[in-house]
Amino acid sequence: QVQLVESGGGLVQAGGSLRLSCAASGRTFSRYTMGWFRQAPGKDREFVSGISLSRTHYADSVKGRFTISRDNAKNTVYLQMNSLKPEDTAVYYCAADLRPRATAQAFQTLGYDYWGQGTQVTVSS
DSSP states (O other), rough: OOOOOEEEEEEEETTTTEEEEEEEEOGGGGSSEEEEEEHHHHHHHHEEEETTTTEEETTTTTTTTTTEEEEGGGTTTEEESSSSSGGGEEEEEEEEEEOOSSSHHHHHHHHOOOEEOEEEEEEEE
């Protein structure tokens, strides 16, 4: 069982930056594929970014603005979000799964076994 706790959300003006963190329990964190998803009001949850071993993948909407990274010693995955836009407003969720990902399709369509409770990101115009 893996528990995920997100933090770092908040209110920021357009063009600003935030860094989300997701702290995971467990002793095999380095083996997990970690993903970030988001859900805006009235919309479906969507993939944002993922990291699997050394591979990373980003949704087209955030490519070049967001960076995912992990610190295995701290059991933590980060999402650095720069040049934020109002359309980035959503609840951001961290997810974990033991299955590795190698392709864009795998990152976006394979399920994740564990989810955090989410953290709100609001970008004002």
